[in-house]
Amino acid sequence: MKKFRLFTPGPTMVPEDILLEMAHPITHHRTPEYREMAKEVTGLLQYLFQTKGTCICVTGSGTSAAEAAIVGCCSPGHKALVIRNGKFAERWAKVCKAWDIDHTALDLEWGTGAKVADVAAAMDADSKLDTVIVVHSETSTTALTDVQGIAGLCRERGAIMIVDGITAVGAIPVKMDEWGVDAYITGSQKALMLPPGLGFVAISDRAWDRIEGGKMHSLYTDIKAYRKSADTGDAPYTPANTLMAGARMALRKIKEQGLENIWAETSMLAKATREAAKAIGVKVYAKDTVDSVTALVVPDGIDEPKLRKTIKASYGFHIAGGQGDLKGKIVRFSHMGYVDAFDTLGVISALELTLGQLGYKFETGAGVAAAQKVFAESLK
């Protein structure tokens, strides 16, 4: 039997029991039962983001949630620094542009993450900057930004810090309150192992002070409208209630497993993938590698679309290609959510088989053996 395994960095595989949970008969959302469920989701999101702040569910993609947070925090009179180091970072600069938000975009080399020094230098050069927007895990380049360090700087300088945590939250360490982040965003179809359709935002009290004073030109993405729903469970607009039922089950699983354990497992899968690549002479793309997604450089002479087509058609693994300038140059593997060592060993095996068929020279089995060594060290 041919099996299909989804290794794209979102959507990710959804556990079978969550798929069936969402297939339950439809109920109404203006009921005590729904409100209880939504409040439980909110509470579990606080655990997920490691915050006592308000956690909000938006029916929409991660972009809708990020836009609500950015626009809410960046009223006229404020100026944002957008660190632009990949395709998703570019999108947040586009949000600023669309809304006429006063901002400066700081371009970093793709494959690198932002460091404290980058942000400090930009803030030194422009005293109007009072908001910092970064991508924790830039999915397009698999680069990790130093959120903890930059949040510390923002706390020192009184700036509001907004973090796109779409492929970070629930996969790699995120400690919103301890680090001092003001708005953290994620989406359902990543480490939360749900279908797409929900965006989540956690907001600090510092951010609310700014948001409540600002003017928001929108109804659907007006984050203020969602604030009280976090307490009452009563969404301002009809919520995607089947996805919310899935979210409750997914978040319960995450809490039961424990975030620290999940972070460790994700890190192990990433390490195994990097070690496997190294063992077969394939380069890891990013300089500042993140553990939720790995990008490998397609070896010279190998046709990237053919690689992805073959690994999917012959072996059932759907991996992602590159985006923007990286199209045709890299392939990406997710380590988020409902994926384990044995799935990962499978994708490494399929990658070896595919590269071999396409004429790439390497020692067969070196990749899986290298991954196995990482698992043997960690899983004991």
Next chain:
Amino acid sequence: MKKFRLFTPGPTMVPEDILLEMAHPITHHRTPEYREMAKEVTGLLQYLFQTKGTCICVTGSGTSAAEAAIVGCCSPGHKALVIRNGKFAERWAKVCKAWDIDHTALDLEWGTGAKVADVAAAMDADSKLDTVIVVHSETSTTALTDVQGIAGLCRERGAIMIVDGITAVGAIPVKMDEWGVDAYITGSQKALMLPPGLGFVAISDRAWDRIEGGKMHSLYTDIKAYRKSADTGDAPYTPANTLMAGARMALRKIKEQGLENIWAETSMLAKATREAAKAIGVKVYAKDTVDSVTALVVPDGIDEPKLRKTIKASYGFHIAGGQGDLKGKIVRFSHMGYVDAFDTLGVISALELTLGQLGYKFETGAGVAAAQKVFAESLK
């Protein structure tokens, strides 16, 4: 065994095979398979709206889709007339206010729909009005607006007409192109018998001409970003792909059944409910009744929350109460989507049983007999 039946005017019951269709393993949306599916959905939406115009799917509630259409059509320099005859109509005036859209709200008595004369008089009084926003079926009051007539007027005067068809499209006659409507909106959780989470908009070429010239301050609800996705199947932001798979199946069912047949059945269910109410001395609330939802006036001496609580707890029927000023005064029954004569006979039976238990005096069985007569006339 106790059965649960959802009679709220959205969410509505979802067919079991659609629930399971959405429980299939997750796949990626940047694939030829997804694009084919999205294009099929687009084509089926054109049938649903009866238009050759562009049909767009937004991951969000109906409000997100309506906001995208309104804001897209109402750039500075244009002035909108918002007919305000219920809670959802009020929301579109709020969208205009949030976005500083030049507009006039015309208040009509709740329970009535807008007529050509209302709109003509408003336009005569203010020559700047070049956009008309109406609710086809005002879910909160169950009132029907004369969309065909008002669209004719808009065509005569060169105005753009935006119609909230959230509880109209797929339930009652909607002929977008024949009537000359420019933007028609609906949501997934009504006549489309899907869970909440998708909004749909159909846009005429006349509306595109205006939209393309305007400036949109948004990313997620910028309707322009969705335009090309209707042709390519490539959504601008991660789409709710499981809901889209459900939408394809639901729309295929609708096309197979035939819109005219669905409109006739919805109308029959509404008539049966009204006749049943009359037979037991319960008043129908709306003056201009719509066939997708029926509101009945709670008889004097009957406690409305107790009525709804009893009919749900004892008999498993979830009906809706009133909203805003109508809270405690009416109860509402959906006739949309996956509901038939026998379900409707069931809810009338349960209503009789509940009213009887709460002390209301009427001839037991008169309601179901009256409904049965309507079915006997229609189903032959």
